[in-house]
Amino acid sequence: MNFQLTQEQEMLVEAVRSFVTRELLPHEEEVDRADAVSPELAAQIRGKAIAAGFYAFNMPEEVGGGGLDYLSQALVERELSRVSWALHVFVARPSKILMACKDRQIDDYLIPCVQGEKTDCFALTEPGAGSDANAIKTRAVREGDDFVINGSKHFISHAGHADFAIVFAVTDTYEHNGRKRNAVTAFLVDRGTPGMTVRRGPKCVSNRGYHTYELFFDDCRVPASKVLGEVDKGWEVANAWLTAGRVMVAANCVGQAQRAMDLALQWAADRKQFGQAIGSYQGVSFKLADMATQIRAAELLTLHTAWKMDQGSMSDGEAGMAKLFASEVLGKVADEAVQIFGGMGLMDEGPVERIWRNARIERIWEGTSEIQRHIISRELLRPLLR
Numbered sequence: 001m002n003f004q005l006t007q008e009q010e011m012l013v014e015a016v017r018s019f020v021t022r023e024l025l026p027h028e029e030e031v032d033r034a035d036a037v038s039p040e041l042a043a044q045i046r047g048k049a050i051a052a053g054f055y056a057f058n059m060p061e062e063v064g065g066g067g068l069d070y071l072s073q074a075l076v077e078r079e080l081s082r083v084s085w086a087l088h089v090f091v092a093r094p095s096k097i098l099m100a101c102k103d104r105q106i107d108d109y110l111i112p113c114v115q116g117e118k119t120d121c122f123a124l125t126e127p128g129a130g131s132d133a134n135a136i137k138t139r140a141v142r143e144g145d146d147f148v149i150n151g152s153k154h155f156i157s158h159a160g161h162a163d164f165a166i167v168f169a170v171t172d173t174y175e176h177n178g179r180k181r182n183a184v185t186a187f188l189v190d191r192g193t194p195g196m197t198v199r200r201g202p203k204c205v206s207n208r209g210y211h212t213y214e215l216f217f218d219d220c221r222v223p224a225s226k227v228l229g230e231v232d233k234g235w236e237v238a239n240a241w242l243t244a245g246r247v248m249v250a251a252n253c254v255g256q257a258q259r260a261m262d263l264a265l266q267w268a269a270d271r272k273q274f275g276q277a278i279g280s281y282q283g284v285s286f287k288l289a290d291m292a293t294q295i296r297a298a299e300l301l302t303l304h305t306a307w308k309m310d311q312g313s314m315s316d317g318e319a320g321m322a323k324l325f326a327s328e329v330l331g332k333v334a335d336e337a338v339q340i341f342g343g344m345g346l347m348d349e350g351p352v353e354r355i356w357r358n359a360r361i362e363r364i365w366e367g368t369s370e371i372q373r374h375i376i377s378r379e380l381l382r383p384l385l386r
């Protein structure tokens, strides 16, 4: 096995790292305190990301994207996540599900998203359907050339400033192994479409400045030309990208954990108690050893999984392992970093309490740790159970 990054990958990592240091990190504290990113700052980051060639790095070259393979994408995600999601989200990665666009959708949605002229949001979760996405109740009923959508969504990231939402709604039901299942369709619903209301959701402790929204659909009429992919085939469109997304979340966790580690290491060398650097006590230095070891394992697992995705040989369970392990390592490392900082670790004058707060969401979104364990164990047991 070759664990050496290519020269291009090394240069990419260096370029993204200096972009984060120069353009994003200086704003992190102010954005966290204000719990908001001004439209001017958002536009500035977007413009600089486009100029630097980082915008839409996840999208294929043939539609104008960066065309990075999954391993390189994971490296970029690792670097970007040294700063809060509230900021690096503006180095946009349009939902790759948009590759299912066809006909006019390509010029109306896909290309503008890749070029930074439009932004999307992904609207699946509902108050009654989180981990159990199949339980969504939002319905779309065909009426002539239109679909009429009724229902609601919550926890939808960026819906307040997105130009359109990719909305998942039930369009049919069928029996599978004696259980009723929903056939689901994905729709492209423009902001301002009559019948769709967007409302800011509750405040979140992680990534202040990164907001979620509630969407309400009340006889919201969209033409059939706004169906993304095929009618009743919404899961087919969504699942492939959701699985890939988990590996990218794992890469985000590795970057955040490494940042916490770097801060804790420096503090352990600088902070003196009982006349010595606290890092000279094994109670602290062994924590650092464990943190570094866990981060290395999470990083290798994540990059190996991304590499497998590039080879076309990654399974859902393997993506789940990377997401599960890296997000749990981040949780432990962030907590130990606070411990090494002592009281200062909980004060909002430094980034450690921010990293600790931000880390918490990673075990919940894109499939909770319990759901990842479910996916992994189901894959292990499936060949043995009848």
Ligand SMILES: Cc1cc2nc3c(=O)[nH]c(=O)nc-3n(C[C@H](O)[C@H](O)[C@H](O)COP(=O)(O)OP(=O)(O)OC[C@H]3O[C@@H](n4cnc5c(N)ncnc54)[C@H](O)[C@@H]3O)c2cc1C
Binding pocket: 121, 122, 123, 124, 125, 129, 130, 131, 132, 154, 155, 156, 157, 158, 204, 212, 361, 364, 365, 366, 367, 368, 369, 370, 371, 374
């Ligand atoms: C900040 C934020 C941003 C988000 N952005 C988006 C977005 O842009 N678009 C979108 O569609 N969604 C988004 N989500 C939703 C996110 O994906 C869900 O929060 C997540 O899937 C978990 O669903 P839930 O919160 O309803 O928890 P629940 O599903 O209610 O789970 C609660 C607890 O029960 C456990 N649990 C549930 N089922 C099982 C089981 N079978 N076995 C064992 N344990 C189980 C869970 O692991 C968890 O610990 C976002 C959420 C947050 C908080």
